[in-house]
Amino acid sequence: MDAPLRHTLPKAERLSGKTAIAALLEKGRYVTAGCLRVCYCVDNALEHSRILVSVPKKSFKRAVKRNLLKRRIRESYRLQKELLTLPCDLMFVYTPREVLPSAAIFAAMTEALAAVDKAVKR
Numbered sequence: 001m002d003a004p005l006r007h008t009l010p011k012a013e014r015l016s017g018k019t020a021i022a023a024l025l026e027k028g029r030y031v032t033a034g035c036l037r038v039c040y041c042v043d044n045a046l047e048h049s050r051i052l053v054s055v056p057k058k059s060f061k062r063a064v065k066r067n068l069l070k071r072r073i074r075e076s077y078r079l080q081k082e083l084l085t086l087p088c089d090l091m092f093v094y095t096p097r098e099v100l101p102s103a104a105i106f107a108a109m110t111e112a113l114a115a116v117d118k119a120v121k122r
Contacts, residue, residue, distance in 0.1 A: 009078045015050040015089055024052070024089045031115045034108025035100055036073070039091040040116045049084055051077055052091040059097045069094050072102050076109035083113040086120050 015021060028039040044050065053073045055066040073092050092112070 005082065007078050007081075009051075009074060009081075012046075013048055013050055015052040015091070020050075020089070021052065021091075024091055028089070028091070029119065031112060031119060032095075033112035033115050035094060035096045035105060036108045036112045037093040037095050038112045038116055039093070040088050040120070042086060042088045042120055044087045044089050046087055049081065049087045050089050052089075053077075053094075054091065055094045059094075060099075065099055069099060069105075072105045073109070076102070076106040077113075079106075080109055080113055083110070084117050084120075086117075088116070088120060090116065 015024065023043070024039060024041045027043060028041040031038045031040065051074075053070045055069045055073075057066065060066045060069070073094065077092070092109075
């Protein structure tokens with residue numbers, strides 16, 4: 001019997017470090033889906049994808065709103081990360097200037113992951 005699928009987001013699946021982020025920004029390609037702009041790079045030699053979430057301080061001055069949006073983006077990724085077939089590095093940037101509900105972010109994440117997976121398979 002197969003073990004149940006665990007929707008977790010451990011530390012190893014978070015993109016960190018100046019060199020890794022610089023490499024993603026230098027070699028990455030961009031896809032826009034709904035309220036998210038995604039930079040992705042397939043040069044990840046790991047067996048899992050790594051993510052970075054960014055909400056601009058220019059759009060949201062208060063840290064409370066920025067943290068809320070980052071939590072919502074991470075949660076929607078965590079629940080849908082199996083949509084990606086190949087491991088890659090991802091950076092999600094929240095683009096609207098207003099706080100959208102979780103359902104809208106979830107739908108945008110579905111669209112974004114599908115677009116990235118389609119682009120990676122080419």
